[in-house]
Amino acid sequence: MQVLTSNQIQTVAFQWPAGFYSDGIHIGLRKAKKDFGWLFSKVPAAAAGTYTTNQFQAAPTKLTKTMINQDHQLQGLLLNSAVANSCTGQQGWENALQEQQWLANKLAVDPSLIGVASTGLIGAQLPMDLIKNGLPQLTPTKSDAVTYAVLTTDQHPKTISVQCELSGHLVTLTGFAKGSGMIHPKMATMLGFVTTDAQVDGSVLQHMLSDNVDSTFNQITVDGDTSTNDMVVTLANGLADNPSLTAGTPDYDIFNQALHLVLSSLAKQIAADGEGATKLVECNVTQAATRMDGQQVAKAIVGSNLVKAAIFGEDPNWGRIISTIGATDAELDIDHVDIAMNGIPLVADSLALPFDEAAVKATLGQSQVVIDVDLHAGDATGQAWGCDLTYNYVKINASYHT
Amino acid sequence: MQVLTSNQIQTVAFQWPAGFYSDGIHIGLRKAKKDFGWLFSKVPAAAAGTYTTNQFQAAPTKLTKTMINQDHQLQGLLLNSAVANSCTGQQGWENALQEQQWLANKLAVDPSLIGVASTGLIGAQLPMDLIKNGLPQLTPTKSDAVTYAVLTTDQHPKTISVQCELSGHLVTLTGFAKGSGMIHPKMATMLGFVTTDAQVDGSVLQHMLSDNVDSTFNQITVDGDTSTNDMVVTLANGLADNPSLTAGTPDYDIFNQALHLVLSSLAKQIAADGEGATKLVECNVTQAATRMDGQQVAKAIVGSNLVKAAIFGEDPNWGRIISTIGATDAELDIDHVDIAMNGIPLVADSLALPFDEAAVKATLGQSQVVIDVDLHAGDATGQAWGCDLTYNYVKINASYHT
Structure with a gap:
């Protein structure tokens, strides 16, 4: 992939692409907070999605996946927080279909062009009366209100807008996401949405999305739990x-890099705003035998409770990092692993270096x-993002869900 | 395996088997606390071991494994806490060999009959002068002092003695272990030791140990981190x-069940005394498709940070349990999963049951x-033990390691 100069892809102030x-x-x-929203394009859009691998896939996730997989076209999405509509059986499935039909009626389009997304408490049914009453109140705005409506325990909305030029045409990509948190009960029901006015075939878009999600959203972890609603x-x-x-x-390369920028920005924003987090932790693995090894090692390190707690305590405890590396099945040259934290070398050839602990x-x-790990086992790399493990994480997740 | 009546295997007051x-x-x-100890038999003993799968295996673990694998014979072990002798390179290996030689000299036996075990800080060398000076102070006692010498942040020693009769001969099994904790720096360097005066061939003993460790020590988790020194x-x-x-x-069945009792008791004692823990969490999975599925699901549940934090908060948040089940690759009938906590049914056929939340x-x-999960997918079972995730876990693991 060509390396782009900064003037080819630019981050801009939040704005929706043409027609959204x-x-x-x-x-x-x-x-009291916003809990319901919609998002639509004035014309049908090419659509792509990636979904949770949890075997208990929630009704809205299953419905949206089915719609997108039919012909990679979608025009509108109905979104809510607070209730995940997950583990809700036949009633939950029918409620998702009802939501789809209601939004199709409002937009006067075929239901197959409508998706739904929910996040919140597992096991509770959607209060359909509130949704039915809420629907007429939704108006077509260019505001960022919807980016608030999907939040649960998130501290901030996660948004990014970037622009690039494709064969002389200005293209905008705007993404938003909700992260790990909840009101009731703190499931990491992660949702991410990217809109663009670019012209791209649905199957091409799907390929680009899947490829980029692997190295962005799939490389963040807050607590190691894969929810039923991720999408x-x-x-x-x-x-x-x-x-x-x-x-x-x-053009493909430029757009692909712009999409990667949007997805990795949202992923990092989610990690930095993980439940109770005070710090974003980034791990860069170099000289891995394979990309899978690099990504596995990076994700294991940012996912280790012991590493996360040490970082909360501002403790350069590299023994926990090397132990985490060794617990993976990545190919290692066990006598030649290097570790640095925030650019300061702590370990060379798997042995302690003297370092200024106060610094x-x-x-x-x-x-x-930033944790840098050199595996000296090949030429692949891997990257992952997480956050520290804090008293506040325990506090948020120990409180009673009713 | 036959079910034994309680009078065939009895838990007794702490005592060493004959000759230990x-x-x-x-x-x-x-x-100030005990940090150095030994354990030996007056005659060579059949020996079996299981060891960490961490690729960075510590020098003492590697040395003891090599000795046992030669001919499944061992007579003595030198033990220390505080320094793990892990990631210590050639110097660390030579120090382990030196310890072995010193103890062989003291016992006047061949070094191949001596093992060593260390737990504590990764990356630091053993202070060999302290060990050399300490060795003459070790005396052959029948006390439980050695069960204290291996502790780090453990609150209590973990011990158990059981007796059974094999063809009219009284046999004693005594086990002790150290759990998850540290002084410097809190690595879960788990060590377990079982002594018995039973007569059993080394390879038979190895088979029994490996088989029982799978369903006991390998089914506990405190923080998901596999250390470099586990043994x-x-x-x-x-x-x-x-x-x-x-x-x-x-006789084999009786002894095997006695061994299982010792190992599962030590494993549960380690889980209950996990860093910062206030509660032992036990998960019993029934009607799994395979034993591996049952064990995987049970271990995933007791290992989930969200489940652990909810239990600390006394929150019957079954959504996190079912989401954890779904995130495994165990074979599921997704419409027929039942969940109970402390005997109170919360979920039947994957749907919420009404229950008395206060109760x-x-x-x-x-x-x-106790969390009971019925997968309705076969007739295998699985069991695992862990602890809750508390403020104190974060506190213990966030403090600076120097």
């Missing part, structure tokens, strides 16, 4: 009027901690 | 003079929480 509208309102699912959906409505994207062209401890007080 | 001696003293590795060693010196054990005989919450305040 949305809204976010409060209908009483949460106590990342990308809609491309083509209104930028660029020539449709084809693999191997410069390392001081850098670990920053809001971002 | 030990001691535990303070030599300055820790500030369980069993010594059988034959002084009970029973006919040597052979598979398929009643469930009250039972979750007890020091032991």
Whole structure:
């Protein structure tokens, strides 16, 4: 993939791509905060999605996946927080279908062009009266209100807008996500959405999304729990009027990098705002035997409770890092592993280096901690993001769910 | 395996089997507590071991494994806490060999009959002068002092003695272990030791140990981190003079069940005394498709941070349990999973049951929480043990290691 100069892809102020509208309102699912919203394109959009691998896939996730897989087209999405509509049986499935039908009626489109997404408490049914009453209140705005309506225990909305030029056509990509948190009861029901006015075939978009999710959303961890509702959906409505994207062209590479930028930004925002987190932790693995090894090692390190607690305590405890590396099945040269934290080398050839502990401890007080691991086993790399393990994580997740 | 009546295997007060001696003293590795000890049999014993799968296996673990694998014979073990002698390179290996030689000299036996075990800080070299000076102070006692000398952040020693009769010969099995904790720096360097005066061939003993460790020590988790020093060693010196054990005989079954009782008791004691733990959590999975499925699901549940935090908060949050089940690759009938906590049914056929939340919450305040999961997918079972995730876990593991 070509390396892009910064003027080819630019992060811009939050804005929706041409033809996308949305809204976010409060209908009483949460106590006072926004809890219900929609997002739609004025024309049908090419659609791609990636979904949780949890065997208990929630009804809205299953429905949206089915719609997208039919012909990779979607026009609108109905979104809610507070109730995940997961483990809700036949009633939950019928409620998801009802939501789909209601939004199809409102937009006057075929139900097959409508998806739904929910996040919140597992096992509770959606209060369909509140949703039915809320639907007429949704208006087509260009505001960012919908990015608030999907939040649960998140501290901030996660958003990014980037622009690039494809064959002389200005293209905008705008993404938003909800992270790990909840009101009731703190399931990491992660949702991500990317909209763009680029013109791209649905199956091409699906390939690009799946490929990029592997190295972004699939490489973050807050607590190691894969929820029943996780989903990342990308809609491309083509209104930028660029020539449709084809693999191997410069336009494809530019758009793919812009998409990667959006997805990795959202992923990092989710990790940094993990439940109770005070720090974003990034792990970069180099010289791995394979990409899978690199990604596995990076994710194991940012996922280790012992490493996470040490980082909360600003403790350069590299023994926990090397032990975590050794507990993976990645190919290792066990006498030649190097570790650095925030650029300060701690371990060379698997042995302790002398280092200025006060200096390392001081850098670990920053809001971002970077762990570099060199495996000396090949030329592949891997990257992952997580957060520290804090008193507040335990507090948030120990409180009673009713 | 036949079901034994309680009078065939009895738990008795702590005592060493015939011919075993030990001691535990303070030599300055820790500030004030016992940190150094030995354990030996007056005659060579059949020996079996299981060892960490971590690729960075510590020097003492590697040395003891090599000795046992030669001919399944061992006579003595030198033990220390505070320094794990892990990731210590050639110097660490030579130090382990030196310890072995010193103890061989003291016992006047061949070094191939000596093992060593260390637990504590990764990456630091053993202070060999302290060990050399400490060795002459070790005396052959029948006390339980050695069970203290291996502890780090453990709150209590973990011990058990059981007796059974094999063909008219009284046989004693005594086990002890150290759990998850540390002084410096809190690695879960788990060590377990079982001594017995039973007569049993080393390879038979190895088979029994490996088989029982799978369903006991390998089914506990405190924080999901596999250390570099984990090891369980069993010594059988034959002084009970029973006919040597052979598979398929009643004696074999009795001894095997006694061994299972010792190992599962030590494993549960480690889980209950996990870092910061206030509760032992036991998960029993029934009607799994395979034993591996049952064990995987049970271990995933007791290992989930979200489940562990909910149990600390006395929150019957079954959504986290079912989500954890779904995140495994166990064969599931996703519409027919049942969940109960402390005997109170919460979920039937994967759907919420009405339950008295105050009553469930009250039972979750007890020091032991039992989660029962019925997968309706076969006739295999699985069991695992863990503990809750508490403020104190974070506190213990966030403190600076120097």
